[in-house]
Amino acid sequence: MSQPVIALASDHAGVALKSELAEWLGQNGYQALDLGPDSLDSVDYPDYADKMADCLKEGSASLGVLVCGTGIGISIAANRHRHVRAALCSNSTDARLTRLHNDANVLALGARTMGAEVALDCLRVFLETEFEGGRHQRRIDKMS
Template sequence: MSAQTIALASDHAGFDLKEHLKRELQAAGHVILDLGTSSTDSVDYPDFGTALAGAIRDGRAGRGVLVCGTGIGISIAANREPAVRAAVVHDVTSARLARQHNDANVIALGARLVGPEVAKDCLRAFLETPFEGGRHAARVAKLSSR
C-alpha cells in the first residue's frame, strides 16, 4: 500500500472496526484523517458519511473508508456527493471489482457483517487495485455527470 491520505468515518456500530482499520493504515504509513465517531455512544450515520464525502470533495483525502452496522446507510449518505463513488464491500472480490470496474474512491464496510480480518483484506485490495479504465471509463464518467 502506497502512502496517501485516507479519510475514515464510522457511526457507533462501526467504531471498533474503524479503529482496527486505522491501526492497519497507520502501520502501512498512510496519513489518516479520522472524522469520527470517537466512541460507541449512539450517533447518526448520515453525519459521518457526509463528513467523509466532504473530505473527498475538498481534496483533504484521496480515498475513504466508512463503517456502520451494515455499510449500507453510511454509503448512501456519502454517495449523495457527486465526487464520491462509495461501494459497500463484503469480501476481497467485491473490493477489487469496486476499484477495477467502478473506480470506487470509498469503501463501506458493515461491522455486523464483516470481521476484522476480512475487513483488513478488503482494505488492502481496495488500496492496491488500480482502476482498469478502458470500457469502464465512460460508464464511471456518467456517475459524476449528474
C-alpha cells in the same frame, strides 16, 4: 514522499472496526484521517458520510473508508454526493472489482456483518487495486 491520506468515518456501531482499520493503515505506510466519531454514543451515519464527502471534495484525502453496522446506510448516504462512489464490499473480490471497474473512491464495510480479518483484507485489496479505465471510464463519467 508523503504518505497517502485515507479518511475514515463511521457511526457508533463502526467505531471499534474503524480503529482497527486506522491502526493497519498506519502500520502499512498510509496516514489515517479519522473523521469520527470516537465514542460509542449513538450518532447518525448520514452526518459522517457527509463529513467523508466534504473531505474528498476538498482533497484532504484521496480515498475513504466508511463503517456502520451493515455498511448499507452509510454507503447510501455517501452516494448522495455526485463525486463519491462508495461501494459496500463483503469480500476482497468485491473490493478489487469495485476499484478496477467502478473506480470507487470509498470502501464501505459492515462492522456487524464481517470480522476484522475480512475487513482488513478488503481494505488492503481496495488500496492496492488501480482503476482499469477503458470502457469503464464512460460509465464513471455518467455518474460524476
